[in-house]
Amino acid sequence: MRTKRLLLTVAGLGLSTVMTWAATATLMSVQIRKADIRDTPSFMGKILTSASYGDKVTIQSENGAWFQVNTPGQSGWMHSSALTKKNIVMKSGAGAQTSASSGEMALAGKGFNSDVESQFKTNHKDIDFTWVDKMEKIKIPAPEIKAFAKAGQLEFQGGVK
């Protein structure tokens, strides 16, 4: 009887640990400025919507390096490199300081940020950021990337779609 009770206790504890993990692991934060959500787990998939830095998404399932995510009002696929398990907090607030020490939270805009860049620019007037800003604006739209692959007869992984 004692053995049975012990086993049940251990099993119950194990199950609750798994359930707790599953419940906490399903929420992730967008760690890049803008992340597209697509209709299939592929960059060639149609873009349904996008999420912004710090937005929270619920993970529904996995397919290779892709997560099927839910955001308010939309479901689709996002590449795992756009997401982090850390809770990205956009604004400082009560409790943020203590959570920060746990390593499970990242405060957006901390550390090396635009203020530090401004200070750097003040100290180094000879370093010109004009072309960096120009570079950043060069973003080839997804349909043009697809057309480039098609015109070049590139047989990429996942098949030509």
Place this chain on the structure above:
Amino acid sequence: MKYLIIIPAVLGMLLAGCATINSVTEMGAGLAAATGVINADQAQSITKSVSAVGKVFESITPEQEYYIGRTVTATILSKNKPYDNRAMTTYLNTLGQYLSLFSDRPETFGGYHFLVMDTPDINAFAAPGGFIMVSRGMLRCCKSEEALAGVLAHEIGHVELNHGLQAIDKSRLTAAATILGTEAAKNLGGKDLAELTKTFENSISDITSTVMNSGYARKFEFQADKAAVTILMRSGYSPNGLVSMLQQMEKNLKPGGHDFAKTHPAPQDRIAELTKLITTTHPADTTARQARFDDTMRGL
């Protein structure tokens, strides 16, 4: 009923114990102390510093990596004038951004962006976060889209593997860890901002002097070549394009030059390593790709 209380408590202690062992190095230090190689104080010191460095490196978020990358790029471009050619820049970005989708890290904070530098030196730089610059001299080593794809995929590999960030002297970040990690850092005052900017300046200097002067460790270059082969295979390009580019580079490099001749392993060494990795051939028709490549590079 005692079991119900005691068992979870014991298991909780075991789990907490596991959580404190956060690196192989930590266990290594403990083992070294236990066997008398180093004393307990030394072991504790090693463990503490390894743990701090690990945490600091983790604390560089993609957003901070992006700001480091912007300034590294501006610094490189202050010494290498951009080549302002709209058609070539668009072609380079279309090819490069296409390739980046097939890397293990397709999404960075601000995305991948590419630019040509107006110099005959043979150079290519990858700044953290995905800012990639290639010289006209490097483009002259490329005789096909396959070859150019090889160059860009190699640079994407450096970004994917965080090689730029790893060039930062860890002691700088450890010293700035408190400011880097605190909530207050968002609205830093004069002294803290000045201190953090100093750390930032030194970090930029570590990266730019590595990529422009001393070069990465050879193993990083081989790792980037390996990542490039993966990207090329996934995206439908023959990795042999990278080999043909290196063969051409060997002819174009000037001994004693302040470019790839100084910062990279010899082309033949890279070719020898690449040959071990390339197991398949890509017989796909390259006519259409060659035509657009020749069209864009005309007049280079």
